[in-house]
Amino acid sequence: MATSWPKKRRLIGAKVQRLDGPAKATGKAKYSYDINRKGMLHAVLLRCPYAHAKIKSLDTAAAEKMSGVKAIHPIKKVGEELFWAGEEILGLAADTEEHALDAVRAVKIEYEVLPHLVKEEDALKNDPQTVSPVGGKRNNVLAAKEAASQGFEKGMADAAVTVEGSYGVPTICHQCLESHGLVAEWNANGELTVWASTQAVTATAAILAGHFRIPANKVKCITHYMGGGFGSKFGPDIQGIVAAELARKANAPVKLMLDRASEITAGGCRPSAYGKVKIGATKDGKVTAYEVDCYGTPGVGLSDTVTFNALPYVYPFEHKRKHVRIRTNTQLQRAMRAPNHPQNCALTEFILDDLAAKLEMDPMQLRLKNLPQNDPNAMQNAPHSLPALRHTIYTREIEIAAALSKWKEKWHPPGKTPGIIKHGIGMALHTWTGQAVPQRNECTVIISADGSVTARTSSQDLGTGQRTVTALVTAEILGLEPEQITLQFGESPNGASSGSGGSTTVPSQAPATLRAATAARDDLFAKIAPKLSAKAEDLVIERGKVVDRASGKSWDWKKACAALGEEKAQATGFWTAAESNKPENKDVSSSGVGGVQIAEVLVDTETGVVRCTQIVAVQDCGMVVNRLTCESQVAGGVIMGLNYALFEERIMDRVTGRQVNPDMEFYKLGGIEDMPKILVYLHDMPERGVIGVGEPPVISTHAAIGNAIFNALGVRVPHTPFTPERVLAALAAKGGGQ
Amino acid sequence: MNDTGEHNHLDQQDVGPTEAGLSRRDFLRTSGAAATVAALAEVPAALAEEAPAQSPAKAIGPEPVQLTLDVNGAAMTTYVEPRVTLLDALRNYLDVTGCKRVCDRGTCGACTVMVDGKPIYSCTLLALEAEGKKIKTAESLIDGGKLDAVPAAFVKHDAQQCGFCTPGFVVAMRAAFDQNPNATPAEIEEALSGNICRCGTYQQMRDAIVALCKNQPGLGTRKKEG
Numbered sequence: 001m002a003t004s005w006p007k008k009r010r011l012i013g014a015k016v017q018r019l020d021g022p023a024k025a026t027g028k029a030k031y032s033y034d035i036n037r038k039g040m041l042h043a044v045l046l047r048c049p050y051a052h053a054k055i056k057s058l059d060t061a062a063a064e065k066m067s068g069v070k071a072i073h074p075i076k077k078v079g080e081e082l083f084w085a086g087e088e089i090l091g092l093a094a095d096t097e098e099h100a101l102d103a104v105r106a107v108k109i110e111y112e113v114l115p116h117l118v119k120e121e122d123a124l125k126n127d128p129q130t131v132s133p134v135g136g137k138r139n140n141v142l143a144a145k146e147a148a149s150q151g152f153e154k155g156m157a158d159a160a161v162t163v164e165g166s167y168g169v170p171t172i173c174h175q176c177l178e179s180h181g182l183v184a185e186w187n188a189n190g191e192l193t194v195w196a197s198t199q200a201v202t203a204t205a206a207i208l209a210g211h212f213r214i215p216a217n218k219v220k221c222i223t224h225y226m227g228g229g230f231g232s233k234f235g236p237d238i239q240g241i242v243a244a245e246l247a248r249k250a251n252a253p254v255k256l257m258l259d260r261a262s263e264i265t266a267g268g269c270r271p272s273a274y275g276k277v278k279i280g281a282t283k284d285g286k287v288t289a290y291e292v293d294c295y296g297t298p299g300v301g302l303s304d305t306v307t308f309n310a311l312p313y314v315y316p317f318e319h320k321r322k323h324v325r326i327r328t329n330t331q332l333q334r335a336m337r338a339p340n341h342p343q344n345c346a347l348t349e350f351i352l353d354d355l356a357a358k359l360e361m362d363p364m365q366l367r368l369k370n371l372p373q374n375d376p377n378a379m380q381n382a383p384h385s386l387p388a389l390r391h392t393i394y395t396r397e398i399e400i401a402a403a404l405s406k407w408k409e410k411w412h413p414p415g416k417t418p419g420i421i422k423h424g425i426g427m428a429l430h431t432w433t434g435q436a437v438p439q440r441n442e443c444t445v446i447i448s449a450d451g452s453v454t455a456r457t458s459s460q461d462l463g464t465g466q467r468t469v470t471a472l473v474t475a476e477i478l479g480l481e482p483e484q485i486t487l488q489f490g491e492s493p494n495g496a497s498s499g500s501g502g503s504t505t506v507p508s509q510a511p512a513t514l515r516a517a518t519a520a521r522d523d524l525f526a527k528i529a530p531k532l533s534a535k536a537e538d539l540v541i542e543r544g545k546v547v548d549r550a551s552g553k554s555w556d557w558k559k560a561c562a563a564l565g566e567e568k569a570q571a572t573g574f575w576t577a578a579e580s581n582k583p584e585n586k587d588v589s590s591s592g593v594g595g596v597q598i599a600e601v602l603v604d605t606e607t608g609v610v611r612c613t614q615i616v617a618v619q620d621c622g623m624v625v626n627r628l629t630c631e632s633q634v635a636g637g638v639i640m641g642l643n644y645a646l647f648e649e650r651i652m653d654r655v656t657g658r659q660v661n662p663d664m665e666f667y668k669l670g671g672i673e674d675m676p677k678i679l680v681y682l683h684d685m686p687e688r689g690v691i692g693v694g695e696p697p698v699i700s701t702h703a704a705i706g707n708a709i710f711n712a713l714g715v716r717v718p719h720t721p722f723t724p725e726r727v728l729a730a731l732a733a734k735g736g737g738q
Numbered sequence: 739m740n741d742t743g744e745h746n747h748l749d750q751q752d753v754g755p756t757e758a759g760l761s762r763r764d765f766l767r768t769s770g771a772a773a774t775v776a777a778l779a780e781v782p783a784a785l786a787e788e789a790p791a792q793s794p795a796k797a798i799g800p801e802p803v804q805l806t807l808d809v810n811g812a813a814m815t816t817y818v819e820p821r822v823t824l825l826d827a828l829r830n831y832l833d834v835t836g837c838k839r840v841c842d843r844g845t846c847g848a849c850t851v852m853v854d855g856k857p858i859y860s861c862t863l864l865a866l867e868a869e870g871k872k873i874k875t876a877e878s879l880i881d882g883g884k885l886d887a888v889p890a891a892f893v894k895h896d897a898q899q900c901g902f903c904t905p906g907f908v909v910a911m912r913a914a915f916d917q918n919p920n921a922t923p924a925e926i927e928e929a930l931s932g933n934i935c936r937c938g939t940y941q942q943m944r945d946a947i948v949a950l951c952k953n954q955p956g957l958g959t960r961k962k963e964g
Contacts, residue, residue: 021893022885024901025908027836027876034835042830097830098819177840177848177902177936227838227902228936260841463900463937632896632942639938664841664934672930675940 002584003515005623005689010543011476013686015628019468019483020461024225031225032197035183037253041070042097043246045239046089046104047262048082051116051329051657052130055080055089059108063092066106068099071250073242081114083132083300084329085658086265091242093254116329118652120272120297123326131300131327140327145308148320155289155318159280163358167350168274168719169343169702171297172648173264173667174336178227180237180267181257184244192244193220196236197257199229200499201460205492207235208244223490226462230640231335232268234499264662269650270336271305272296273343274719277351279317285359285366290317292347295324298333305333306347307340313348314394314429316372329657335501337637338432338695342644342702346720349428349703353710357414363707364407364427368398384688386431386592394429397596397618397683401427404679405598405616415714420605426707427598430699434503434621434692435591436580441508442495445474445520447569451558453478455516456488459497459509464694465629466505470513472626477517479541480557495572503692507589508575510625510690514588515573524561524569531563587689595619595696597638599704600676603712605731608724612642612676612705620683622691627682634680634697641701643670647721668721798866805865809834810878818865825849827865828875836876836905840934847933850906851875857913859932876905879912887953888912891946899937907933907943915950923947 005012023029055078064072073091076082082089090107094100117123117130117140129138156162182196182204192212198204198221205221212219226233236244243256258267275294281287290312296305304323307313311321352370356363371394378388386393402408410425417423444456455474461467471485488494498508521541528546529536538550546560547553555563580589600614619634647668651660661667702720709727710716717730799820805827806815816831825842828834828851837860840848844862851860852874879886885893889908898904907930914921914929921929926947935943 017893018896018898020901021896021898022880022889024898025876025889025892025904026880026885027905027908028880029901030835031838031902033838034829036830036833036835096819097826098821175936177838177846177900177934179840226900228900230936260843463898465899628896632899632939635941636899636938639940640936643938663843664845665843669934669936670940671932671934672927672940672943675944678941680941 003511003588005514005588006476009476011472011482013624013627013684016468016472016482016626018465018629019471019487020225029225031178031227032182032195032223033178033227033257035195035255037183037185040183040253040255041093041095041246041250042100043091043093043243043254043256044100044104045091045242045256045262046107046109047266048087048089048111049085049658050082050111050113051085051118052114053082053111054114055082056110056112057108060090062108063103063106066099066103068095069103070094070252071246073245073249075238075242081132084331086262086331088238088242088266091246091256093246093250116657118328118330118657119654120295120326120328122654123328124295130329134302142302142325142327144322144324145304146322149318151318152289152291152320156280156291159288160283161355161358162278162280163351163355164276164278165351165354165716166274166276166718167346169272169346169644170720171272171330171650172270172644173650174230174232174268174270174334175264175667175669176228176230176232176267179258179260179263180233180239181255182236182240182243183253183255184247185253186248190214191218191220193222194236194240194244195222196240197226197233198223198235199226199233199460199462199501200235201490202458202492202497203234203499204236204240208241211241212244217493219492221492223460226460229462230337231339231501234501260664261662264667265659266331268334268336269299269331271298271333273305273347275347277347279351279355281355281359283359285356285361285369287315287317287370289319291320293322294347295326296343297326297328297330299328299330301332302327303333305340306343310344311347313341313344314372314431315348315370317370330652337640337698341430341432341699345428345430345700345703346706349700350706350716353426353707354716357714360413362411364398364402364411367427367429368395371395384587384590386594390594393594393620393683394596397594397620400681400683401596401598401616401618404681405600405614407598410600411711414711417712422603422605422712423600424603424708424710424712425598425600426704426709426711427596428700428703428707430595430696432503432593432696432699433591434507434593434696436508436511436575436577436589437498437502437504438577439498440496440574440576441498441512442572442574443470443509443513443516444495444570444572445513445516447520447524447561447564449561449564449567451561452486453480453484454486454488455513456494457497457509458490458492458494459505460490460500462500464500464505464633465626466500466509468629469506469510469625473510473513474517477514477521477541479543479545496574503694503696505692506625507690507692511575511580511588512573515575516571519571519573520569523571524564527567527569528560528563532560587687590622590689590691593620593691593693593696595700597700597704599701599708601705601708601712603709603727605713608727610646610709610722610727612646614677614679615642615701615704616679616681617697618681618683619693619697620685621693622688623686624682624684625690630682630693631680633693634682635678637695637697638678638701639670639675641698642676642705645702645705645720645722646670649721803866805869807832807865807868807873808871809873810875820864820866822865823861824851824863824865824868824873825860828860834875834877838902838906840902845934846903847910848903848906850909850933852909852913855913855916857910874909876908879908886912887950888915891950895942895945895949897939897942897946899939903933903935907935911947921951923951926951
């Protein structure tokens, strides 16, 4: 049966307050970190203090005798090699956290310290081969990936103007406020329940079931509230498995949440990307070729640190690209909010403004000249797809952003404002997918005879407002208010769902909810029609009531539901990428968004301090479901992007191999007084269906701010974060700020 | 502590009871800091070691001692080691979890509670020091479903996402309005400068602040908003 959104929408697209808002704001909401079970033990991990070492000896005898110690679980053995400072060696559980911390200090361990490498640029000079072997080789520097488009050589040869520059973004940390971890509890039947801080409730349960070789239905994962993940929390991780192991050994519930330093050094980081970029263009600003040669570190891992096939970013230039992965003795990189897109954005958007300056052009005009065209094939076959609309979307969004920011009045040639404190304005573009995932996502809606309605799913609400979206869609279909819907969220037995990553949750879950609520409504009609002396096909929902179109009679919701008697009306809806692609379901959920941001800054050329004063963020995401939380997502993305631009950097110490700022005082995040005025404009396109919005707004903010600083100074500050030190260094290199 | 004359007298006399009812001398002794202070004051080590024997002061810990806290108007009793912070006593021993542990070293503000009306980082105060004081957490800002004006404004303006930092912000803001019912938005922002949000809810928080400042007369007297 075909699925479609209601033509007339009362709640979808309106501003609906977060249903869990009061519980969160008053501290009543129980996060995984807040779960205290009867007889619960506290566990901690022993971590390697060296960036590269071998365990020579390990003696836990003294630790085992310490007060309150109940269980120890080894992770690494004598003789094993450790590849980064923070790698887990063993877990230990005790009756109190204080005892656990005392006991872990009593573990006697000797290391053979080995050579390490923690700074990617060092490896480019001399590859010291300090990482785990892959195919028998320990190379830090992996073979380059290279590719070029056919027209690249000609494009560069045809260029009337070329510009070159070096740009980069450092490794940064997710810095989730609720750290990674979980509470694990086994019952007498060998069933495991975990309260996990995770973005993937069902996957966490499945991974634990796999680890313990027990049936999937013997593990229950609960995540009612989650204190931030940003891409770093997709399973139990080693600490979750160790907590469950300790709980089994000790026969008691165990809580293992990472402390702050561990959260930062082991809980995830975004990989770096540094590159040399060259761009060629005609005199009137048509880019003819783009070349990038970049490197970055995935830590001990192997993955790319840019989205290789999307360089250049957004703009379809003739190109040549090269990417080198440098493995370092640092924690494995993890996905972080639009993985690799901020890197691509920086490596593309900065040089566009440098080119515009050389051409003495307004960089907005340069961008308008080089936008990707709408794809004629897509316009025929998939008129609501991003390829069919990209030129239209970006052109419109630039127009909106220009008007909101007063670009025409405020833009000036780079470095041309007088005085010590200089004003600048800059822009950048981004894109993201945000579609339904291939995996099945389910939602179940149950209507009871007392008129109460429950919407149930295993999917999780990370703070994105997913819970409220589910209630809102259910209420829309049943003619109710969102607060009338009882939500059962974030428990793995509640049906199939996928992890919340890639901005996929709303496009995967909202259509499943739409189907469930619609089918539950139809089940209700079928069950009550005979008792109401009506035909099911004549019954319709109006706000708060059921109406018989044939007789004109109506019953308020509770009265209508009372006709269910002993029965319930119930249905489960599901959604997948395949469902989304069926012609009869077109425009329920879709993929691909644009987005434009314009930043304004004031830069003090004497102190190097950058103050961002305003950011305009224009964002599309197909059909807006909850305008209130959607705007919050966009503003939140902008603020995170501002942190990337001005504050965030993981700083590794070359000598000790450790992070020197695994904390919140030297790993900087902005506070409320650091914030600019943020103007969010949602470019609503309901005809496209639902598309995710969590990630795209974070991507281009740092690039827009970097370009605003360039506009202020006429000098490029090449690397984020744009600290006073870097601003002054860039000014000094060009001979001062005046 | 100053570094002029105070250290020199520590060995001879108590410097008066601290706020928690322990004398500073007792506190230093039990927290293991006395030796450091003695060394700083250039007192011979032998003399410093003798000092406790001459003093009637009662050493406490390291084993757990009884702790009674006044939390949101209720007396709560447990046993904690003297080294346990107020934050950990509330969360791990008394199941009061609205205050969150994030940085655990006085930087992020997620653990903010009111102690005798003042907003403090509960990770920086020993639980024993909070005995005899009135502790208020975010949980006190809802009364039978009736929300205090501050959390109500957070809900209305969507000034929270994951919500893990939110109770700390709410308590800090409530305390700021309690201290100055006529505070301006800029003054409230300053009062929140010791709190950090990762999701980026500051824009909506500003909307909430502006709305609250407009309704100032209701705030100082803790009038509730629906």
